[in-house]
Amino acid sequence: MHYREFYGLNMDPFNNVPDLRFYYPGNLYSRIYTRLMRVAQEGRGLAVLTGKVGTGKTTMARQLLYLLRGNRTLQTGLLVLMHSEFEPGWLVKRIAGLIGINEIPNEKTDALAVVTKKLLKYDQENKHTVILIDEANKMVNPDQLEEVRGFLNLEKGDRRLVTFILFGTSELLDNVKSNQSLSQRVIMRLTLKLMDFESTIKYIRHRLSVAGARRDVFAKDSYNLIYRYTKGNPRVTNALCDNVLFEGALANYQVITPSLVEEVAMMLGFEKEV
Ligand SMILES: Nc1ncnc2c1ncn2[C@@H]1O[C@H](COP(=O)(O)OP(=O)(O)OP(=O)(O)O)[C@@H](O)[C@H]1O
Ligand SMILES: [Mg+2]
Missing domain, CATH: 1.10.8 (Helicase, Ruva Protein; domain 3)
Structure with a gap:
């Protein structure tokens, strides 16, 4: 039996x-959740959540994704990085897939043009795009983080077109720190404790x-x-x-x-x- x-x-x-049926909304998690929701809903640019192995980062990312998807003023997607090797333009292409672009040009600059156009269209419809990246500590190559920074520079008037929330182990913070320009854009660094x-x-x-x-x-x-x-x-x-x-x-x-x-x-x- x-x-x-x-x-x-x-x-x-x-x-x-x-x-998520088992999601436990205890203090530890709800405090982080509330703050990350604000970053997403207010389009604050970049937030980082780190935590040791098994502390609940992926669960938190899924929970946020689930709730943010119910918000009609947001276009939300989740990327899960499986490995560290990425070709130039990887992020543009992954984001393209997430925001509903079916035919993604091979050339990075072309792909970026198509993605930017779509992001501007969402912005016009008063929709902010939020990209969650789980296992973001796998972005070890400086060029990868530079691509994130590039996206944070996309603006329309006084509004950013994309907000990122990165989830990963503490190496993620070290990697972000090594890109000063990106590091300065982090609005919030949160840690999932035990x-x-x-x-x-x-x-x-x-x-x-x-x-x-x-x-x-x-x-x-x-x-x-x-x-x-x-x-x-x-x-x-x-x-x-x-x-x-x-x-x-x-x-x-x-x-x-x-x-x-x-x-x-x-x-x-x-x-x-x-
Ligand atoms: N808030 C929560 N409510 C309910 N269960 C949780 C919660 N947080 C974590 N868990 C449970 O703990 C397990 C480990 O959590 P999770 O996979 O989110 O950790 P992680 O920090 O992403 O780990 P890793 O560093 O290995 O990627 C999950 O499978 C889930 O069952
Ligand atoms: Mg995880």
């Missing part, structure tokens, strides 16, 4: 994918409740131990809780106890904070 049935859940509560103990409890309960739980599956005193293993990292929290529920169902535990958490964490090589 899957642990879903055993614990009376309709969905997997701790699946490690950025599934959840504290209280947030970790709420996060776990939130995900369980979205999955359909009608009672506390974890005993109160097991949270402390979970937190010591996960240190408030959402991805690690998902991984540990998922395994604990799996083992709990196998061993017929209706309520997860601290000793079960300990056993599973040790068996699976999670490291505890001392």
Whole structure:
């Protein structure tokens, strides 16, 4: 039997994918979210969100994309960078694809002309274009960041045509810093921190409740131990809780106890904070 049935859940509560149905709007996330929304809605140019691995950058990017897409005064798209090697004009071409240009000229200058025309058309329709770039730390080549800067220079009257929100690890900040002109254009540098103990409890309960739980599956005193293993990292929290529920169902535990958490964490090589 899957642990879903055993614990009376309709969905997997701790699946490690950025599934927005499980989005936890706790303080840590909503503070960042509110500020990034402002950058996007007011067309502020450039914002950077960094955070360690698994802290929720991609989830935040998806959540923003979802909500910004509902705003008719914005034209929003998300780019996810898969690798660091990019040919000249890569950004123009990727943006062209995002803003609804089907036939993208091969030559960079031609592509830029077509994209600029489209951006101006959106501007005329009172639509601001917002481009979110996830894994932006993969822009390691100075030319790549220079292309972002080029887009930020596109203006009509006193309005910028494009706003960028970059998501990535801390190397992203170092890379941006090395382009002084781009660095000065950053209106906001935000960092996604790890959840504290209280947030970790709420996060776990939130995900369980979205999955359909009608009672506390974890005993109160097991949270402390979970937190010591996960240190408030959402991805690690998902991984540990998922395994604990799996083992709990196998061993017929209706309520997860601290000793079960300990056993599973040790068996699976999670490291505890001392
Ligand atoms: N606010 C949140 N609400 C619910 N779940 C979240 C939240 N933030 C993160 N998670 C969960 O944690 C997992 C890891 O988050 P995410 O992939 O967004 O991290 P990341 O910072 O992009 O990691 P990486 O550095 O590896 O790209 C997600 O799959 C998601 O399940
Ligand atoms: Mg990510």
